[in-house]
Amino acid sequence: MEKTPNLNEVAKLAGVSIMTVSRVINNSGKVSEKTKQKVLDAIKEIDYQPNMIARSLARKKTNILGLVIYSEEGVHPTFYNEIMNGVQSGASELGYDLLIFAQNDEQSYRNRIIRSSLVDGVIFMGIHVNEDDIRSVHEKGFPYVFVGKREVKGIEPYYISPNYIEGTKVATNYLIEQGHQKIGFIGQSKKIAPDYDKFLGYKQGLKEHGITYNEKLVSEQSQSQADGYNAMKEMLKHKPTAVMLNNTYTTLGAITAIKEEGLVIPDDISVIGFDDNQELNQQFNDFIGLDLTSLQIPKLELGKQAAKLTISLVEGNEHPKANYLDLVFLQKNSCQKL
Amino acid sequence: MEKTPNLNEVAKLAGVSIMTVSRVINNSGKVSEKTKQKVLDAIKEIDYQPNMIARSLARKKTNILGLVIYSEEGVHPTFYNEIMNGVQSGASELGYDLLIFAQNDEQSYRNRIIRSSLVDGVIFMGIHVNEDDIRSVHEKGFPYVFVGKREVKGIEPYYISPNYIEGTKVATNYLIEQGHQKIGFIGQSKKIAPDYDKFLGYKQGLKEHGITYNEKLVSEQSQSQADGYNAMKEMLKHKPTAVMLNNTYTTLGAITAIKEEGLVIPDDISVIGFDDNQELNQQFNDFIGLDLTSLQIPKLELGKQAAKLTISLVEGNEHPKANYLDLVFLQKNSCQKL
DNA sequence: TTGTATGCGTTATCAT
DNA sequence: ATGATAACGCATACAA
Numbered sequence: 275m276e277k278t279p280n281l282n283e284v285a286k287l288a289g290v291s292i293m294t295v296s297r298v299i300n301n302s303g304k305v306s307e308k309t310k311q312k313v314l315d316a317i318k319e320i321d322y323q324p325n326m327i328a329r330s331l332a333r334k335k336t337n338i339l340g341l342v343i344y345s346e347e348g349v350h351p352t353f354y355n356e357i358m359n360g361v362q363s364g365a366s367e368l369g370y371d372l373l374i375f376a377q378n379d380e381q382s383y384r385n386r387i388i389r390s391s392l393v394d395g396v397i398f399m400g401i402h403v404n405e406d407d408i409r410s411v412h413e414k415g416f417p418y419v420f421v422g423k424r425e426v427k428g429i430e431p432y433y434i435s436p437n438y439i440e441g442t443k444v445a446t447n448y449l450i451e452q453g454h455q456k457i458g459f460i461g462q463s464k465k466i467a468p469d470y471d472k473f474l475g476y477k478q479g480l481k482e483h484g485i486t487y488n489e490k491l492v493s494e495q496s497q498s499q500a501d502g503y504n505a506m507k508e509m510l511k512h513k514p515t516a517v518m519l520n521n522t523y524t525t526l527g528a529i530t531a532i533k534e535e536g537l538v539i540p541d542d543i544s545v546i547g548f549d550d551n552q553e554l555n556q557q558f559n560d561f562i563g564l565d566l567t568s569l570q571i572p573k574l575e576l577g578k579q580a581a582k583l584t585i586s587l588v589e590g591n592e593h594p595k596a597n598y599l600d601l602v603f604l605q606k607n608s609c610q611k612l
Numbered sequence: 613m614e615k616t617p618n619l620n621e622v623a624k625l626a627g628v629s630i631m632t633v634s635r636v637i638n639n640s641g642k643v644s645e646k647t648k649q650k651v652l653d654a655i656k657e658i659d660y661q662p663n664m665i666a667r668s669l670a671r672k673k674t675n676i677l678g679l680v681i682y683s684e685e686g687v688h689p690t691f692y693n694e695i696m697n698g699v700q701s702g703a704s705e706l707g708y709d710l711l712i713f714a715q716n717d718e719q720s721y722r723n724r725i726i727r728s729s730l731v732d733g734v735i736f737m738g739i740h741v742n743e744d745d746i747r748s749v750h751e752k753g754f755p756y757v758f759v760g761k762r763e764v765k766g767i768e769p770y771y772i773s774p775n776y777i778e779g780t781k782v783a784t785n786y787l788i789e790q791g792h793q794k795i796g797f798i799g800q801s802k803k804i805a806p807d808y809d810k811f812l813g814y815k816q817g818l819k820e821h822g823i824t825y826n827e828k829l830v831s832e833q834s835q836s837q838a839d840g841y842n843a844m845k846e847m848l849k850h851k852p853t854a855v856m857l858n859n860t861y862t863t864l865g866a867i868t869a870i871k872e873e874g875l876v877i878p879d880d881i882s883v884i885g886f887d888d889n890q891e892l893n894q895q896f897n898d899f900i901g902l903d904l905t906s907l908q909i910p911k912l913e914l915g916k917q918a919a920k921l922t923i924s925l926v927e928g929n930e931h932p933k934a935n936y937l938d939l940v941f942l943q944k945n946s947c948q949k950l
Numbered sequence: 951t952t953g954t955a956t957g958c959g960t961t962a963t964c965a966t
Numbered sequence: 967a968t969g970a971t972a973a974c975g976c977a978t979a980c981a982a
Contacts, residue, residue: 275753278727280959291969296961304967323727327674328959330665331974338711355693362712371730372712373676374700389616389661391975392709499898523895554895557861560837618975629953634977642951666975669958729959 279320288316299324330391339365339584340393342383342407343376344400352551353573354399357421360577361397367578368585370394384410395584397421417587421580423467423596432587434580434597436571438471439478441601445518445546445569446479448603453612454516454544455485460505460528461496461520461548469496469520472548476518488512496520502527510535515612516544522554529562539564540610547608565606572602617658626654637662677703677922678731680721680745681714682738690889691911692737695759698915699735705916706923708732722748733926735759735918755925759918761805761934770925772918772935774909776809777816779939783856783884783907784817786941791950792854792882793823798843798866799834799858799886807834807858810886814856826850834858840865848873853950854882860893867900877902878948885946903944910940 281292288295290309297303298313305313316322330336341361343354362372373393375383384407387396395417398408405426411418412429420433449457457480462473473492480487490512493505502524509517510531519525525547532543539545547568549555559565576599583593619630626633628647635641636651643651654660668674679699681692700710711731713721722745725734733755736746743764749756750767758771787795795818800811811830818825828850831843840862847855848869857863863885870881877883885906887893897903914937921931 278729282959292960293962293969294967297968300961302961306967309967321723321727323723325669325959326728326730327665327668328729328974329961331663331669331976332959332961334974336665352690352693355690355696358693359714362714366714374710374712376697376700376704385659385661389659390664391616391666392664499895526895526898557837557864557896560864620975630976631953631978632951635952638977640977644951647952663975666958667977669960670975670977672958 364578364581442475702916702919780813
């Protein structure tokens, strides 16, 4: 490895002081057009690139964001990866790099994050978060944003979350406007916050149209294909004309059950899915031969917004603690007007 | 944001010089047990954490690895994300952080990477790589590793790749040992290097057992479910007793075709899949009700090895240019002894 | 065993 | 418009 050139060498070559070179690089202060050219030429000649580390030390700012992913066994679900891509992209757009913190153990990151001066701000992501980390970061006034709605005892944390309630309400309204009254909902889980919010939106939609809530048309089972299959089997006894599902897996199971009963989508029953995984969903659509109408989480955008919000906080701006991003309602052909 | 403490403040509090503190932190040089305790106490008291930026500048080493992902439209296929997780994990194990470079345009990274002194080494990943970047990094002697076999004109690059040839050879041998002679292969593509390697392994397996290659049992179509479906339909006319597939999508299509013909897996035909996406595959297995025997790319491990190899190069060790990682042959129940 | 001086490459401050 | 000098926080070399 050859030594990388520094300001001194550029200055010497251009016949000016390092400060002039620095000014040219940063477009700051006044530099005459003539010397500016000399400097630019010198920079090009020796292929000079500013040393980010030295710059960071002097500026006390690294232009690096940290992304902390709390995951199990070192494997991050696809879901997080897509958001991560968005974070990277959003950070990049504003001239920030992204540093990944992730480990299988539940180690605390707070010291490395806040004290080491390596990152200017941090984004938290994952279910099994170390809440002490967030609390600590929060109390130190260190810029951070959490992806996903979050309650942390004792503080009111910054977060950006998909607006599940609003999303399912929109979808429910859509079904109702298509003439549906007996609308099923699979995946009402009190344990999983997003799933419960989806349920709330569904309920609100019904309420706004004066449709009485029928608990026979709601199932708590929410995780696997088997859950969706069983829930749908049971629910079909009560003849819903439409059904909303909480994720890709339950959707698959439910569709299997519907087909087994000899029903056709959307002729006999309308279906709205909830797509947590676009690639998976795409492939299933191909396989099932069905273009599912669904609510989509704009994961890339979610990540981007998280990055931009964090950067805005880094730069000293004020923001509300709770931030929401609309879901995308994708109307395909699994719903029918009654 | 409160000011973070530095060596000076620890030293003052402990009543020693900053050098003693530095020695305690780095476990270098001789420090008496007594002063060591004083220093440790002081560190704990003010919650001191070394400033990584200052350390990096002084050491001329950041302990940060860069990961460059060349992708399209800012979206990285799941495949890369899993490898990325491995890279992060591997780097972390050896005390390195990971910085992500990724953008939708085909921008060159070489200057930022090599010259800015931000990262000690770099890992490249993706199809549409900017070859000039690699060449430049290579020629400067900057530590790097490419994930996936790579040919770059003019140089012999460092890479670590799944051993596709060996993998499919093992799988082919397995089928032959189970008594199969008419073994089909779907996905021989000259355009996609890994797919062609898979084909080569298949061919070698046949050759080792003196089975003549029958091109009626080989299909070039290799990308989509439709490809797999069509290829299988055609191939079934020649009555293979077993078939190997090149990826999850063609597998799905092929299985559909097999079922349509009224054949049962594994009773009528044995199937070996190639799993590029574990989550997808898992879900399909559930759906199809079939535990597919398949070749798996150990993506997490691939990423880890890439990180460790890069770090080893950073630390001045010698390594061969070409490095291979064995595929995992997962024997489930889609194959039958003849 | 401990401390002092110097440098890492840049930016900020204050001169000129 | 340009330059000299002092930070930035730590590590290395050299003293004591």
